[in-house]
Amino acid sequence: MKNVMDCLSTLRAQFAYMGVASPIDGNKYGSPHGDASSNGLSSSPTFREEKQKISPDSKTPQALRSPVMTEPSAASMHHVVHKFHEVFQLKQGRYSDLSAAKISEMMKSNSLDNAPTQSLLSVVNGILDESIERKNDKIPHRVACLLRKVVQEIERRISTQAEHLRTQNNLFKVREEKYQSRIRVLEALASGTGEERGVVMDRLQQIKIEKSKMEEEKKTGVEHVAKLIKEQEQRDVELSDLKQELKLAKQRHELHCLQMETEAKATKDGLEGRMKELEILLEDSRNQVRVLEAYSQSKSNMFNKKEHIFKSFVEFQFGALKELMLSSKSIKHEILQVQKSNLEEFNDLGVKLKALIDATGDYHIVLAENRRMFNELQELKGSIRVYCRIRPFLPGQAAKHTTVEYIGEHGELAVVNPSKQGKDRRHNFKFNKIFGPESTQAEVYSDTQPLIRSVLDGYGVCIFAYGQTGSGKTYTMTGPNGASEEDWGVNYRALNDLFSISQNRRDSFLYEIQPNGLAVPDASMHPVTSTSDVLELIGVGLKNRAVGATAMNERSSRSHSVVSIHVRGKDLLSGAALHGNLHLVDLAGSERVDRSEATGDRLKEAQHINRSLSALGDVIFSLAQKNSHVPYRNSKLTQLLQSSLGGQAKTLMFVQLNPDVSSYSETISTLKFAERVSGVELGAARSSKEGRDVRELMDQA
Numbered sequence: 001m002k003n004v005m006d007c008l009s010t011l012r013a014q015f016a017y018m019g020v021a022s023p024i025d026g027n028k029y030g031s032p033h034g035d036a037s038s039n040g041l042s043s044s045p046t047f048r049e050e051k052q053k054i055s056p057d058s059k060t061p062q063a064l065r066s067p068v069m070t071e072p073s074a075a076s077m078h079h080v081v082h083k084f085h086e087v088f089q090l091k092q093g094r095y096s097d098l099s100a101a102k103i104s105e106m107m108k109s110n111s112l113d114n115a116p117t118q119s120l121l122s123v124v125n126g127i128l129d130e131s132i133e134r135k136n137d138k139i140p141h142r143v144a145c146l147l148r149k150v151v152q153e154i155e156r157r158i159s160t161q162a163e164h165l166r167t168q169n170n171l172f173k174v175r176e177e178k179y180q181s182r183i184r185v186l187e188a189l190a191s192g193t194g195e196e197r198g199v200v201m202d203r204l205q206q207i208k209i210e211k212s213k214m215e216e217e218k219k220t221g222v223e224h225v226a227k228l229i230k231e232q233e234q235r236d237v238e239l240s241d242l243k244q245e246l247k248l249a250k251q252r253h254e255l256h257c258l259q260m261e262t263e264a265k266a267t268k269d270g271l272e273g274r275m276k277e278l279e280i281l282l283e284d285s286r287n288q289v290r291v292l293e294a295y296s297q298s299k300s301n302m303f304n305k306k307e308h309i310f311k312s313f314v315e316f317q318f319g320a321l322k323e324l325m326l327s328s329k330s331i332k333h334e335i336l337q338v339q340k341s342n343l344e345e346f347n348d349l350g351v352k353l354k355a356l357i358d359a360t361g362d363y364h365i366v367l368a369e370n371r372r373m374f375n376e377l378q379e380l381k382g383s384i385r386v387y388c389r390i391r392p393f394l395p396g397q398a399a400k401h402t403t404v405e406y407i408g409e410h411g412e413l414a415v416v417n418p419s420k421q422g423k424d425r426r427h428n429f430k431f432n433k434i435f436g437p438e439s440t441q442a443e444v445y446s447d448t449q450p451l452i453r454s455v456l457d458g459y460g461v462c463i464f465a466y467g468q469t470g471s472g473k474t475y476t477m478t479g480p481n482g483a484s485e486e487d488w489g490v491n492y493r494a495l496n497d498l499f500s501i502s503q504n505r506r507d508s509f510l511y512e513i514q515p516n517g518l519a520v521p522d523a524s525m526h527p528v529t530s531t532s533d534v535l536e537l538i539g540v541g542l543k544n545r546a547v548g549a550t551a552m553n554e555r556s557s558r559s560h561s562v563v564s565i566h567v568r569g570k571d572l573l574s575g576a577a578l579h580g581n582l583h584l585v586d587l588a589g590s591e592r593v594d595r596s597e598a599t600g601d602r603l604k605e606a607q608h609i610n611r612s613l614s615a616l617g618d619v620i621f622s623l624a625q626k627n628s629h630v631p632y633r634n635s636k637l638t639q640l641l642q643s644s645l646g647g648q649a650k651t652l653m654f655v656q657l658n659p660d661v662s663s664y665s666e667t668i669s670t671l672k673f674a675e676r677v678s679g680v681e682l683g684a685a686r687s688s689k690e691g692r693d694v695r696e697l698m699d700q701a
């Protein structure tokens, strides 16, 4: 700061001096040659020192380094000054003698710019002195121009110098303020030293406390170190143990490694063997792959061929489809045509149908008439018909002497007794029809069939077989055991016809079979829809039938078997109802009691049978005689059959005969019974006259 203050005071003194003497560089007292080194400021050791101190980091503007303040280098300055002196000093006092060209050269050159200010002043003085010496006050024009030029340069330098000084002065003022503030800070610091001392003492006290603490910690640390050393010793012991264990473990590990190596070697050998096997397998697989590839190739070729075929097939199908579509169109067209023609036909049919509907009413009337006429026809044929059937000799039957001598076409039968002579030897009978031993089941049934239609027309029909035991009653009604369709008896055939006719009539009649009937003790009623339903029920009945051995038949039926079928029909058009019934009866054997050699219960049974058969004979006889009283109530059998005996009912009796001579007397009694109930003579009388009427009726029907 002292140096700065010295410098500033020196400068101030310098400026004060320059302000009085000369604003230029005060070289008035310097060397007459304007030597820069003669300048008091520049040569001042203080100034030089300050200049060197400030310059490196000084923010002094370039303007400060004017030619006045910063003289050119010694060499160049020396050269310029020398040249200037050359120009001016050699011509001292004789400026007016200088040629215009010379003065012009001096003015044009930059000599003035580089010339020291003192030289310029010397020129001015020289010119003025020369003017005074000559005493004419006249200065040549060219010298006056030079003079003006030099003066202008001097003025320019002065103004520049003044500007520089102002700028520098401001700068120094700023610096002074800056240093003043620093001085104040330092003075403040110097005054605050006492307070800091107190702070330092407090800090020292704290340091002492910390020191004692640290000593305590050190003591604790020493103890801790001792403890650690102890622990370290324990750790050493443990470490040695661990080392021992490690050594053992290492040995075990080495042993284990050895074993592992051995196993690895064995495994490796095994794997190598396996590898070889796998390589063989791989080779096989490759071969298989090659085969498969070949196969695949052939398959692929085949598929390609198939694809080709399929494509051509599809194309063909498309063609066919197109044709089909075309034909479909034409068919549609045809169908439309057909529909059109059908419509027309339907219209015609509608008209015809209307006529038919009108005629239908008439048709039902015709049908009813038909039924009536059919019934009349059956009546004309006889309400009570007796068909005689002669059983063939059975295989293994001993004596084959038959009692049947003659069988006529119109029901004539001649029976002879070979043991008798005269008029008792031969007996003639006449029935509706005689079936010989060769007759088949179908032939026997053929004349029965029309009566089944009568049942569905609402009439009662009773078919039964009468004859001594073993004469073939069951055979005719049922057929032999396990019979084929060919051997089926009347029952099966009648039932089949019953159901098939009812089915055929389903459009005009609704039939219910077995809906009601005469209640018989211990009898039950079951609705049926087919023949098999009825056969099943017959089977149940047969199981309950009393069967016993007699002297004439080992397995003789000792009871009557009756299958009753009740039919209720409804005419779907008129709503009229009709009721018909059919009784299929296999009577018990009709042999005489003494012939059956029955005794006790068997005798009683035979007597009951004969009584019921006799009651049946009486009823039929009464009906044939058209008696007013018919004794139905004389037996359960006739009560049961009442609905199909008498009135408009038709009765058909198969008289079964055993042709063997040994059965002659039974044959005669059977035939007499049949003759009695059938009223043959009456029927025979009617047959010739009314046969024609029957044929006429049939034609009408």
Ligand SMILES: Nc1ncnc2c1ncn2[C@@H]1O[C@H](COP(=O)(O)OP(=O)(O)OP(=O)(O)O)[C@@H](O)[C@H]1O
Residues within 6 Å of the ligand: 390, 391, 392, 394, 437, 467, 468, 469, 470, 471, 472, 473, 474, 475, 476, 480, 553, 555, 556, 557, 587, 588, 589, 590, 656
């Ligand atoms: N037309 C025939 N053709 C062949 N065999 C017959 C014929 N009629 C009956 N028979 C046989 O004669 C035997 C006796 O017949 P079936 O049992 O039908 O007599 P039945 O009169 O019913 O006797 P029963 O009153 O004792 O019951 C049976 O073996 C049967 O097969």
